[in-house]
Structure formats: structure tokens, C-alpha cells
Amino acid sequence: MDKTYQPHAIENQWYQTWEEKGYFKPNGEGDPYCIMIPPPNVTGSLHMGHGFNNAVMDALIRYRRMKGDDTLWQVGTDHAGIATQMVVERQLAAQGVSRHDLGREAFLNKVWEWKEQSGGTITRQIRRLGSSVDWSRERFTMDEGLSRAVQEAFVRLHDDGLIYRGKRLVNWDPKLHTAISDLEVENHDEKGHLWHLRYPLADGATTADGKNYLVVATTRPETMLGDSAVAVHPEDERYRSLIGKFVVLPLVNRLIPIVADDYVDREFGTGCVKITPAHDFNDYEVGKRHNLPLINVLDKNAAILPGAQIFNVDGSVNAQVDSSLPTQFAGLDRYEARKQIIAAFEDVGLLEKIDDHALKVPRGDRSGVVVEPWLTDQWYVSTKPLAEPAIAAVEDGRIEFVPKQYENMYFSWMRDIQDWCISRQLWWGHRIPAWYDANGQVYVGRNEAEVRAKYNLAADLPLQQDEDVLDTWFSSGLWTFSTLGWPEQTDFLEKFHPTDVLVTGFDIIFFWVARMIMLTMHLVKDDQGQAQIPFKTVYVHGLVRDSQGQKMSKSKGNVLDPLDIIDGIDLETLVQKRTTGLMRPQDASKIEKQTRKEFPDGIAAYGTDALRFTFCSLASTGRDIKFDMGRVEGNRNFCNKIWNATRYVLMQCEDQDCGQDGSQDYELSVVDRWIISKLQLAEKTVCTALDTYRLDLAAQAIYEFVWDEYCSWYLELSKPLLWDENASAAQKKGTRRTLIRVLETILRLSHPLMPFITEEIWQKIKPLAGATGDTIMLSRYPQADESRVDKQALNDVAWLQAIILGVRNIRGEMKIADAQKIPVLIKNGSADDQQRLNANQQFLRKLAALESITWLSPEATAPMSATALVGQMEILVPMAGLIDKEAEIARLTKESARLEQDIAKTEGKLANAAFVDKAPAEVVEKERNRVVENKIALEKLREQIEKMNAL
């Protein structure tokens, strides 16, 4: 074996073997256990969040597989409508071509081409991460089967009255020219202005304070072209008399009414609000209440009336909306129009003032531009009826969130859910299965033929399919069952649905989790016709952030590719990777500087297992992860530790009798029984942690057991046993057997978190450990056996350790090199101590590097020594030539100060009558013993200090 662990030498080979042999597939035996991968964007590449997500899922699935469950980890990718279309459009734009130049069909061919070309990146990455997904069942949201499921779901929901087409205000993205759902709008605080505009009163009316105009305050002055009213609060004394009167809309010179509506907040601004029903969600509602005009200019059949939409698809001012509109603004971009409209107000003396104002600006999450409320026909899912059972499923515990607090987030959103706009004016996606006749009558069905039959349409009636596609999340929402073959009643659907756990970040609870629950419960029924849930548990993990706690994003230039941590990357390549393809190329120099500072030597190659173990150990619930490269390095070292422990074990066991034949002629020493006991405890901790989704605790328990107990203590303790010429063959065999079998168990215990190194080593040692089977992947997961916990051995070794630590402390403080063997005297020991000493001398000699151990009778006089205490027993290291008097006094003084402090504290507690009265007897007893023991120890230390001083 190499002297250090070389992950690259083994990872690819093992993954290939596993995959070829079909180990990832369900084997048809045991209880079904299923996890659905959150499908990544087929044309994207995996980031750290995916790496984390995959590490968690693979740990869970490998754990359950080894426990004997019939596991299915369903893999696949998402077509990611907007994101993918944007990428391809950007590529075309670089060649000066727009999608409209190509036309729909040619454009879609381009996207498919890109999908084919790019799709391998993701799947290659998933393989490199070691994820044990069933590749034979890989799906894509736009493949034939899933498209059929989408169609089926749409038609059924429509026929059930849960999908409808409606004309209403939607969030319009003027850059992407499509509607988006509420969730795709991000509201950010931005600095803006509040413009105070004067609207002259008509018919000579005046305000209470004698002005002949009203002042409206607005953050969006350019929308005034579409104003159809001014609203005041019904009980606002300042304006009460004006309700029902009119103002003249400046620049447009149209009369608009003053209406009363308690939507208006009297305290804010001037208490007068301009109402633009076609361009603001609130105003839309006000407009409906007051029958204010509101007409969509895109609707060719509609009359052009005041209040119509004043913007075009791209947010420029609509020239044709209304012949009364001043023509000088036509065609201007909305922000240019704003400037000119303000200037025009100023020209006519109607601009009262401009205040600075902080406001929430709604931006499209993909395009980043300010979205425009816009009136169009769109398809909607009626969510209220779907939400009800979906809420109940979480309330009654059929679906459980881990950690629990996310249920509140889910409830609060679901209880106030708005209808979901599912149509998108894109080309890449599932085309909506709806057809129109020349009169705009809509027919929904699985295909044109079905539509004609279903609605009794003449064969020659011209029908036109809806141009729009569905929101990507509509198909994602079917993921748990569409991938299993729905709408067919397949065996897989029968067996694996509902799935067991969904592992995901909190950022997509609304986008994905909530919608999956709603859609699944409506569309999928069990044998009794009851609604099926998509999954029993939702394990919600945090976001992976950079070392500064910043969200990772391409534009910040702080993204890390998990593969670069696995394979390593040099600085120049990393800089190049981070600075190419930026949305804002001007950020490049800043990103370069920052990257060079954070990774002056690039990133070392740490291997998959180190990365995965790090993800797991950072996976505590309910908080984000600040990714720390130091942890990866530490865990790479941990892999190396296991590797080298194996080298040692093999040196001891190879070509030796380790009981691999199952023979019983071996003896277990106290340390053998000790490590076996500790192993049971570790197994229990790890299993409990995995069962409760505490991968961090599982990782910690494994780390501590392997490094601190197995390596630091047991391997060292095994040396005096195996190297003892007087030890019997049975004893040596017992130790070799324990060495190799505990190691083999460690590998199985760690496999879900570190699949590669454990398989590699397991294959090397399995014959010696008497293990069988072709792969560790399918071997049995260790299970704690309480009957193998040997209390006596635990106590004996704790005693040993205390002595060794005492001597080492003297050694360390006195700077005695380990190479120098020292004599030790033992005084004041009990009969038990003496017996233990006799039985365990060899261990003490080796681990404390002792030259001799001498048992002193209580009467014997000892030479001047440095002292360590183990209970009543004194461990003495004679000072002659080794130890400096002052240093020893200092050491003893430090120790006694510590004891004094402890005694004072404990005595204070015991002096409190209330404590003695009310605390449980055993707690009081413990404190009493503590004082007694510490006092004896302190007394000894003081005597020792006195003796030193007398020298």
C-alpha cells in the first residue's frame, strides 16, 4: 500500500465497478426505501449546494441499503425552462441571432442540441460525487414519459376545475417577455424617490385648505398616463367633500374621479393615491371595487379606453393605447418616460417636490429587471382547494419536516396561498395542451384528435394549439410519481410511492415541496382511493455559503465547483473559471483579486470522501453552512489516518492466523474487550444519528472512535501485546482478530459517508477479517450488541489511560523526550491497583515509555519525584537528573490551584442547605465525594510542594 492515501487512484474505478455490476439498482428484497433526487438543471453544472445535497442523500441511501432495505434512488434532470432558454438565447445573441429569427422549431432544435451537449456534465459530476443513483432509470422532465404525465396532469386538473384560463394582472418580465409567478419575483429594498404631483381639481372645486389641486405621492410617476382615479380615505376630513368630484389628469387632460377607499393610509404621503388599475396590484383591486376602466391593449377586440395599459411587452410606453395620450412619450422606455414626464410636470408647475424614499422593488429572479404588473390572459392553477389537504397532511404528521420549524413556514404560506400562474411565454418547455378555434374558444385535451372528439368539433374546424409552455415547476411538481411511470399503475409506483424522504434546501420549499404535495395528493390515489403523499419526511438543509458567509454566486465570483475540491485546481485555472461568462464583465478584476487572495496556491486535491465527510460533518440542522476548506483538509487527513491504520493492521495480520477460518482458539485481552465495547457504543451513536438525520453527529462519532480510540489507543496498546515474546499464540490471535475485525467494522460503519476509501480497504482486508461478499456496499451495516459491552474492561482501560496520561503530563511539562525511558514508582495503591498493575505492566511501559515500574509499600520512602495522582494512588517519576525543581513546583502549584478552586466551589454548593435538601440524593452524594477526593489530592500535592521547597 502507498504510504499516503491517494484518492484518485481508486475513485473512478470503484464507481465504474459498482455501476456496471448494478449495485445501485433496487434488488427486490427488503422494505422499499426511496429517495427522489431534486433534478438539477440539465444544462447547468453542479455547485456546492448540489454536492452537499448529494452527500446527504447518498449517506442515507447507502445506510438503508446496507441495513437491508430495497433502495431506489431515482435520478434525473430538469429542463429548467427559463434558465435553459436564456442560455441558448445568449449563445445565439453572440452570433447576432434572436430566437425569432430562427422560428420556434429551429430554436427548439438548438436547445435540444445544447441539452445533448451539456447534459453529460451533470451526470458526470453526480458520478464523481459517488452518488449511488440508479442510472438505468434516469429521467428527464421533457422525455416522452414525463411529458405525457405533464399532459395528463394538466388535463385532469383542468377537467376537475382546478386549472383555468383568466385575464388578470400578472408579474410581467419586460426583458424575458413572459409572465412569471409570484414566487419568481424577488422584492428588494432599494433607494428611490417619492414624487409629489399636483392634480388640478375640476369644476372649480377646492380642498379644505383652499387649494385648487390635490397632491398625490407616487414612486412610479410614469404610470400616471394610465391613471383612472385618485383615491382618498373615506373618513379623511381633508378630502371628504371632494369624493365623487373629479381631477384633471395632467398632461393627458382627462377627467378622472376622486374615489373613497379604505385601502388608503391617511398617514402616508399626502393621503391621496393615484390609481392605475392596469399597472399596480393594489390599484387593480381598487379599480375593481370602483368599476374603474381597465382594458388590455393587446386584446384586439377591446375598445381603447382610458386606463388601458400604457406599456408594451418590453416596458416601453405604448403608443396606441389612447389617442388622448400625449404622443411625445410613445415608445420611450419606462425609465426614460419617467424622466420626461417629471420634466413635463415641472414645466407646467405641477411638480410639488421630490423626497428620497426607500421602497421594495420587485425584480424577476432570472432577468433581474423590474417586473411590471401587466394585464394578460394566462393559465392558473386554483390552489386553495389543493392546499387544504396538503396542509392537513403536515398537520396530522403524515408528512414531517426535519427540522420541525419549517412546518410553520410551510403553513403560513399555504394558508394564504395565491393562485399559481403556470403559463409562460417561452418556447422551451411543455406546450400547453389547449387548442383555440377562430373565436378564441378554448378546448383542453391530450391532443388535437381527443379535443375534437371530446368537444364534438367538426373535423374541418381550424384549431390552433396554445403557444405558451408550462412553468418548469409544474413538471417538477409531478417528479415523485411521474418518474415512477405515472399515469400507468406500474410496479415501481406501487412499491416506492410514497417515497421516504425528500432532501432539499429551504429555498425551494414553496417552489417545489409545497407544490409536489398539492399535485401529488390530488392526482395520485392509493388502492382505497385515498390521496397519496409524495414523501413521508422532508429533510431541509441549509445553504452552502463561502467562508465569509456570503451566498455563493457566479456574479460574486465566489462559487466553488465540488469537482475542483475533489481533483484540485491551480490558481490560474480557477481565476479563469471564475471570471469567464460573467453577466457583468466589469466585475472580473475584483473577482480575480479576491480569488488570488483566498486561494494563493489554488486548491489541493482532497478526494471525494474528504469532501463528502466534510459536508456530512457540517450538516447540522436548521442553519446554513459556512464552507471551510480547513475542514476538508482535516478530513482528508482523516482518510489518510484510516489508510495508515490499515497499513499497520495489515503488517500485523497478513499471512497470520487472525481467526479468519472461524476457529475459536483465541483469547481476548482486556484491551481487545475494551475496543470491542467502545465499538458497540460508537455503532449505537452512529445509527441513532443517522436515523434522526444528524449526519454531523454520525460523522463526529465515527471520527472520534476511529482516531481517538482505535488509532491513538488501541493500535498503540496492541503493540506490546503482539510484540510480547511471552504472549501465547491464542492471545496474539485474539488481538490480531480484534484488530482486523474492528477495522472491518469501522469501514462498514463509515461507508455511507466515505464510500470509496472504505471499499478500497475493505477489499484488501476482507479475507483476513473473515468477511464475505463482493462489495462493502451490499454488506451488512454494523449493529450495536449491548452484550459485548464489557464494563470491567472499560474500567480497567480507563485506569490505564489515567496513569499513562499522568506520566505523559509530567513528561510533556518537564520536556523529557519520549526517547528517554524513565523509571516510575507507584505508591499508596490499593490491592486492586496492584492487581491491575501486575496484569497491565506491559501496556504502561510501552505507552508511557517507561524503563521500570516499581511498586512501593505504603511505608517505603520514595526519592524526590514528580507526582501524578490517579485517585489515591501516586505515580512518582524520580527527579534525579531529569526534572528541574522549580518547574515541578510550578506544575504542582498550578494543579493544586485548580483543585482549590474546585473545592471552594463544591463546598459552597454543599453549604447551601436548599441544595442538600432539594437536589437528588445522588447528585449531593457525588458532590460530597468530589470534595473528599479533591481534598485528599490537594493535601498530597501540598506535601509534595513542601518537600520540593525544602530541597
Add this chain to the structure above:
RNA sequence: GGGCGGUUAGCUCAGUUGGUAGAGCAAUGCCCUUACAAGGCAUGGGUCACAAGUUCGAGUCUUGUACCGCCCACCA
């Protein structure tokens, strides 16, 4: 404006039902000891954000405050 989470060693984080605070990294000192210098041994370092309360006893439970972060919401 509501709701949630966080605040523990220089850094990143654990801390189970209240019983004297732990790990990794970093630091310091000594060691190339025959598994491992990606290592060994030892050491230092924390009024658990602040305040009050409950309790014999609070990092842990209650209330409030501060700061940080997130989610939701119609204040033009």
C-alpha cells in the same frame, strides 16, 4: 408590520431529558518513536450576546433587550 433562526475558544461549529462547557482548524512547547510529519505527545485559551425571572442549580426553561441572517406582507 408579522414569523422563524442565530449569537458558545482566535476561526468554523457540537452541546441529547437543567447537574461544574467539547471537537476540528489555528496557537505554544517538545519529538522525523519501526501505521501515519496529511503524524505523535503535551499545553494554553470561553463571566456560553445582554438583563431579569423560574429553580437548590440555567449554555440548556420563561420573558425582555441588542446585533446578524432568512421568510412572508398591498403602504402609494
